[in-house]
Amino acid sequence: MLEHGAAPPATQQPESDPPVGGLGARLMRRKPVERLVAEGGQGEGGSLRRSMGVWQLTMISIGATLGTGIFVVLGEAVPDAGPAVVVSFVIAGLTALFSALSYAELAGTIPVSGSSYSYAYATMGELIAWVCGWCLILEYGVSVAAVAVGWGEYLNELLDGAFGVTIPDALAAPPGDGGIFNLPGLLVVLLAMAFLLGGARESARANAIMVGVKIAALVLFCAVAFTGIRAGNYTPFMPLGMAGVSAAGATLFFSYIGFDAASTAGEEARNPQRDLPRAIMFSLVIVTALYCLVAAVAVGALPWQRFSGSEAALASIMKDVTGQSFWAVLLAAGAVVAIASVVLTVLYGQTRILFAMSRDGLVPKVFSTVHARTGVPRANTVIVSLFCGVLAAAVPLGQLADATSIGTLFAFALVNIAVIVLRRTRPAMARTFRVPLSPLFPLIGFALCLWMMGSLRTVTWVVFGGWMAVGLVLYFGYGMRRSRLATAEK
Numbered sequence: 001m002l003e004h005g006a007a008p009p010a011t012q013q014p015e016s017d018p019p020v021g022g023l024g025a026r027l028m029r030r031k032p033v034e035r036l037v038a039e040g041g042q043g044e045g046g047s048l049r050r051s052m053g054v055w056q057l058t059m060i061s062i063g064a065t066l067g068t069g070i071f072v073v074l075g076e077a078v079p080d081a082g083p084a085v086v087v088s089f090v091i092a093g094l095t096a097l098f099s100a101l102s103y104a105e106l107a108g109t110i111p112v113s114g115s116s117y118s119y120a121y122a123t124m125g126e127l128i129a130w131v132c133g134w135c136l137i138l139e140y141g142v143s144v145a146a147v148a149v150g151w152g153e154y155l156n157e158l159l160d161g162a163f164g165v166t167i168p169d170a171l172a173a174p175p176g177d178g179g180i181f182n183l184p185g186l187l188v189v190l191l192a193m194a195f196l197l198g199g200a201r202e203s204a205r206a207n208a209i210m211v212g213v214k215i216a217a218l219v220l221f222c223a224v225a226f227t228g229i230r231a232g233n234y235t236p237f238m239p240l241g242m243a244g245v246s247a248a249g250a251t252l253f254f255s256y257i258g259f260d261a262a263s264t265a266g267e268e269a270r271n272p273q274r275d276l277p278r279a280i281m282f283s284l285v286i287v288t289a290l291y292c293l294v295a296a297v298a299v300g301a302l303p304w305q306r307f308s309g310s311e312a313a314l315a316s317i318m319k320d321v322t323g324q325s326f327w328a329v330l331l332a333a334g335a336v337v338a339i340a341s342v343v344l345t346v347l348y349g350q351t352r353i354l355f356a357m358s359r360d361g362l363v364p365k366v367f368s369t370v371h372a373r374t375g376v377p378r379a380n381t382v383i384v385s386l387f388c389g390v391l392a393a394a395v396p397l398g399q400l401a402d403a404t405s406i407g408t409l410f411a412f413a414l415v416n417i418a419v420i421v422l423r424r425t426r427p428a429m430a431r432t433f434r435v436p437l438s439p440l441f442p443l444i445g446f447a448l449c450l451w452m453m454g455s456l457r458t459v460t461w462v463v464f465g466g467w468m469a470v471g472l473v474l475y476f477g478y479g480m481r482r483s484r485l486a487t488a489e490k
Contacts, residue, residue, distance in 0.1 A: 028125035029485050031360065033110055033426070036122055039359060040112050040267040043370035043377060048113070048267045048355075049200065054275040054282075056204040057262040061283030063207040064258025064345035067214050067338035070294050071150060071314060073254055078307035081248035082239040083299045086292055088248035089255070093288040095452055096256040098445030099412040100284045101435045102419040104277035107263040108432035109422070111272030114356030115263040115349070116415045121360070123421040124414070130479055132414050133357050134471035138407030138464075140350035141384065143257050144189060145391035146404055147342045149174065152184030154335040157315045161329035174394050185392030192344040193385035196351065199374045200268050203348060210341035217334025218290055220327075221314055222297050228321030229300035239304070250455035254405045255291060258342065259284045260412075264349035277433035347388065351380045361487065362479035406456050406464045413449035416442040 052060075074085070081088045106119040114121070117136055121129035152173075156166045166172070173179025195203045238245060262279040266272045294314070299307075302317045315335065319328040351367075355377050358367035367380040420439045422429070435441050480486065 026480065026486065027127040030123065030125050031118075031121045031129075031485060033122045033429070036110055036112050036114075036118055043355065043359065043368040044365050047370060047375065048377075049375040050268055050270050051201040052204055052265055052269045052275075053271070054278050056208065057265055057269055057275055057279035058282045059208045059211050060204065060265055060345050060348070061259050061262040061279055062286060063211045063341040064261035064349060065256060065283060065287045065342075066211070066218075066258075066290060067147075067335070067342045070218065070255065070291055071154065071335045071339055073150075073251060074295065074298065075307050075313040077248040077251045078299060078304050078313075080240060080244045080251070082236065082244065082304040083234045084238040084245050085248055085252075085299060085304075086295045087238075088245050088252050089288070089291045089295050091245070091249040092253040092256055092452070093284075093291070095249075095253060095409075095445070095448040096259060096284060096288075096412075098441055098448060099415060100259055100280055102412075102416045102442050102445055103260050103263055104280045104433045105419055105431060105435045106415065106422070107266065107276035107280060108273045109429060111266040111269065111276055112356060113264055113267040113352040115260060115266075115353055116411045116418070117353055118356055119418045119422075120414050123418040123425070126362075126480070126483060126485065127475070128414065130362060130475045131468070131471065132411050133353060133362070134468065134475075135407040135411040135414075136353050137350070138467055139257060139404055139411060140346050140353060141388055142391060142407070143254070143404040144192075144343055144346050144350065144388040145185070145395060146254070147339055147346065148185035148188050148388070148392035149182060149395075151188045151336065151339040151343065152182055154315065154332050154339060155184050157332035158329060158336055161315075161325045161332060174392075182393045186389040188340055188343050189347065189385055189389035189392055191340065192347050193381060195344055196348055196381050196385075197374070197376060197378060199376055200265075200348075203344060207341050207345055210337050210344070213334055214338030214341060215290070217331055217338060218294055220334070221318065221331055222293055224327055225297045225301040225314075225317050225321050228302075228317070229297065231300075233300050233303050246452075246455045250405060250452045253409065253452055256284070256287070257404060257408050258346055258349075259287065261345050261349045264352040267352070273432045347381075347385060350388075351377055351384050354380055354384065359484075361482045361484040362475070403460060403463050403467075406453055406460050407467070409449045409453045410464075413446050413453075416445040416449070 077088060078085045110119055110122055112118045114133070115136060117129055117133035120132040156172055160166045167184060169178050170180045171183045174182045195206050259280060262276055262283065266276060269275055298314065298317055301321055307313055315328045315332045318331050319325060354363060354367040357363045358365055366383070367377065369377060369379055371378045419435055419442045423438060
C-alpha cells in the first residue's frame with residue numbers, strides 16, 4: 001500500500017550514479033530515475049503539495065491547449081492552407097499524438113515536474129537535458145506571451161461590442177504591429193500570476209471553471225456559424241497546394257502546445273503514475289476533435305481570403321453570419337476567459353519546469369524555493385510572470401508563435417527518442433502505460449517533428465539557433481559547474 005500523497009515506486013531495479021570521467025562523461029552523466037522520483041516535490045524551504053486527481057490534470061492539459069490555436073492562430077494559418085486548414089489541424093494533431101504516446105509512457109514511469117527535461121536527464125544525459133529544458137523555456141515561456149497578445153485582441157472585441165470603446169492601438173499592440181506597448185497582454189499575465197500565488201489546488205479549480213466556459217463558447221460558435229456555411233467557400237480546397245497545408249500545420253502545431261502540461265504537475269498529483277498518462281491522452285483527443293470541428297465550420301462560413309491579419313477571426317465570423325453584435329460579444333467574452341486559462345496553465349507549467357531544473361542545480365536556487373504555507377515557488381512564479389509579461393507587451397504574435405513551435409517540436413523529438421533509450425537501458429522498469437509498436441511509433445513521432453520543423457521559416461530557425469547558442473553559453477558557464485551531479489562527484 002502507498003501512503004496518502006506519496007508517489008509510487010518508479011522501478012523494479014536500482015540504477016547507479018554515472019561514473020566520474022572527462023568532459024564527455026560529464027556532459028553525458030545521467031540522473032538515476034530512482035533519485036528523480038525520490039526528490040519529487042522537494043524544494044528549498046518547503047515541498048510542493050500532492051492535491052490533483054485525473055480530472056484536475058486533464059483540465060490542466062485542456063486549459064493549456066484549447067483556445068490558443070482556434071481563437072488566436074487560426075487567422076494566421078488559413079491564408080496559407082485555405083479551407084484545407086482542417087487537414088493542417090489533423091496533421092498537427094497526428095504529430096502531437098505520436099509524441100503524446102511517448103509522453104504518456106514517460107510521465108507514468110518518471111512522474112516528476114520537469115516533463116521532457118527530466119525524461120532526457122534520466123536517459124540521454126545532462127547536456128541533452130539542458131538543451132531540452134532550454135527548449136521548454138522557449139515553448140512555455142514564449143507561448144504565454146503569444147497567447148497573451150491574442151487575449152488583448154478579443155478583449156478589444158468585447159469592449160467594442162459591449163460598450164462601444166476600445167483600448168487605443170498604442171496601448172493594445174506591440175511595436176511592429178502598430179502600437180507602443182501591449183497593456184492587455186501584460187495584465188492577463190499578471191492576473192494569472194495572482195492565481196498561481198494562491199496555490200496549485202486553487203489554481204486548478206479556477207482553471208476547471210474557465211475550461212468549461214471555453215468549451216461552451218466553441219460549441220456556441222459551431223451552432224451559430226453553421227447556419228452561415230456556404231459550399232462555395234470550400235473551393236478551391238487547397239489553393240496553395242500541399243506546401244501551404246504543411247506550412248499551416250507547422251504554425252498550428254502551436255495550438256497543441258499544452259497537452260503535455262499535465263506532465264509538469266507530476267509532483268503535485270496524488271497518483272501520478274496512473275493519472276498522468278490518462279490525462280495526456282484524454283486532453284489530446286478532446287482538443288483535436290474540437291479544433292477540427294470549429295475549423296471546418298469557420299472556413300465554411302467565411303471565405304478563406306478574408307482571414308488574413310485577423311487575430312479574432314471567430315468573433316468576426318459570428319458578427320458576419322448573424323448581422324448582430326450580440327453573438328460576437330458573447331463569443332468574445334468566452335474567448336477572453338478561454339485564453340486567460342491558457343495563460344494560467346502554461347505559466348504554471350513553466351514555473352514547474354524551472355523548479356525541477358533549479359533543484360538539479362542547473363539554474364539558480366531561487367527557482368526552487370517553496371513558500372512553506374502555500375506550497376508555491378513564489379519567487380519563481382513572480383520572475384517568470386514578469387518576463388512573460390514583458391514579452392507579451394513588446395513582441396508581435398506571429399514571431400512568438402513560430403518561435404514557440406520550433407522549441408516545442410525539438411523537445412517532443414527528444415521525448416520520442418527518450419522512450420526508445422529507456423526501453424533499452426531499463427527494460428524491467430515498471431510502466432503503467434506503454435507506447436504500442438515501439439520503437440516504430442516513437443520513430444514516427446520523431447520523424448514527424450523533424451518534418452514540421454523543416455516547414456518553418458528561415459527566420460524562425462535563425463531565432464532558434466540564437467536561442468540555443470545563448471543556452472549553451474549559460475550551461476557551460478553556470479549549469480555544468482553548479483549541477484548537483486557535478487558537486488556530488490567532488
